[in-house]
Amino acid sequence: DAKTTQPPSMDCAEGRAANLPCNHSTISGNEYVYWYRQIHSQGPQYIIHGLKNNETNEMASLIITEDRKSSTLILPHATLRDTAVYYCIVTIVGYGQNFVFGPGTRLSVLP
Amino acid sequence: DAGITQSPRHKVTETGTPVTLRCHQTENHRYMYWYRQDPGHGLRLIHYSYGVKDTDKGEVSDGYSVSRSKTEDFLLTLESATSSQTSVYFCAISELRDQETQYFGPGTRLLVL
Numbered sequence: 001d002a003k004t005t006q007p008p009s010m011d012c013a014e015g016r017a018a019n020l021p022c023n024h025s026t027i028s029g030n031e032y033v034y035w036y037r038q039i040h041s042q043g044p045q046y047i048i049h050g051l052k053n054n055e056t057n058e059m060a061s062l063i064i065t066e067d068r069k070s071s072t073l074i075l076p077h078a079t080l081r082d083t084a085v086y087y088c089i090v091t092i093v094g095y096g097q098n099f100v101f102g103p104g105t106r107l108s109v110l111p
Numbered sequence: 112d113a114g115i116t117q118s119p120r121h122k123v124t125e126t127g128t129p130v131t132l133r134c135h136q137t138e139n140h141r142y143m144y145w146y147r148q149d150p151g152h153g154l155r156l157i158h159y160s161y162g163v164k165d166t167d168k169g170e171v172s173d174g175y176s177v178s179r180s181k182t183e184d185f186l187l188t189l190e191s192a193t194s195s196q197t198s199v200y201f202c203a204i205s206e207l208r209d210q211e212t213q214y215f216g217p218g219t220r221l222l223v224l
Contacts, residue, residue, distance in 0.1 A: 043217055044213075097210075102153060
């Protein structure tokens with residue numbers, strides 16, 4: 001059963017904010033939301049994660065709704081190098097072997 | 112970038128041939144993982160290791176074996192390669208206290224003819 005639902009593809013203009021949505025309506029209270037991305041032909045790259053509070057790091061911001069049923073990854077100023085597949089993963093912590101990478105969202109940043 | 116290397120990066124082999132892929136890390140992370148990535152299936156876990164000589168199966172372990180005799184090295188062996196094992200193989204590492212933050216290697220492209 002899919003724990004997350006993401007749009008298959010999105011476009012974003014270079015320099016604009018990219019907002020990538022993720023629905024996780026069946027998330028449990030102890031499950032975190034993780035985001036990874038995979039640039040063409042490379043290994044996946046960790047971006048950010050959160051439980052219920054909004055999080056920000058040097059790469060992105062993560063906004064989790066109050067009911068925790070959805071989240072949005074925000075790349076504040078998208079560049080061409082941000083073109084990638086973005087994966088939203090819901091998981092309990094302490095079980096790294098339980099990661100399920102779905103199909104993700106293919107983000108294309110356009111010049 | 113985390114210090115993870117995979118070798119070889121590309122390999123072409125024939126059906127029935129044994130193949131060993133190597134993952135090497137310089138981060139001293141306890142956990143190591145082998146994934147395969149195929150079109151339409153995304154990333155799937157093959158095997159993982161939670162310490163030297165400690166390994167366990169993942170979702171798609173049939174036809175694969177692993178070994179970890181040192182912290183820094185995690186080997187994936189295809190005992191008798193089949194065409195269905197043509198794939199891109201990624202190694203990943205993580206720390207004990209943060210298993211979900213995984214750092215991935217550059218991948219190995221394997222073609223089994």
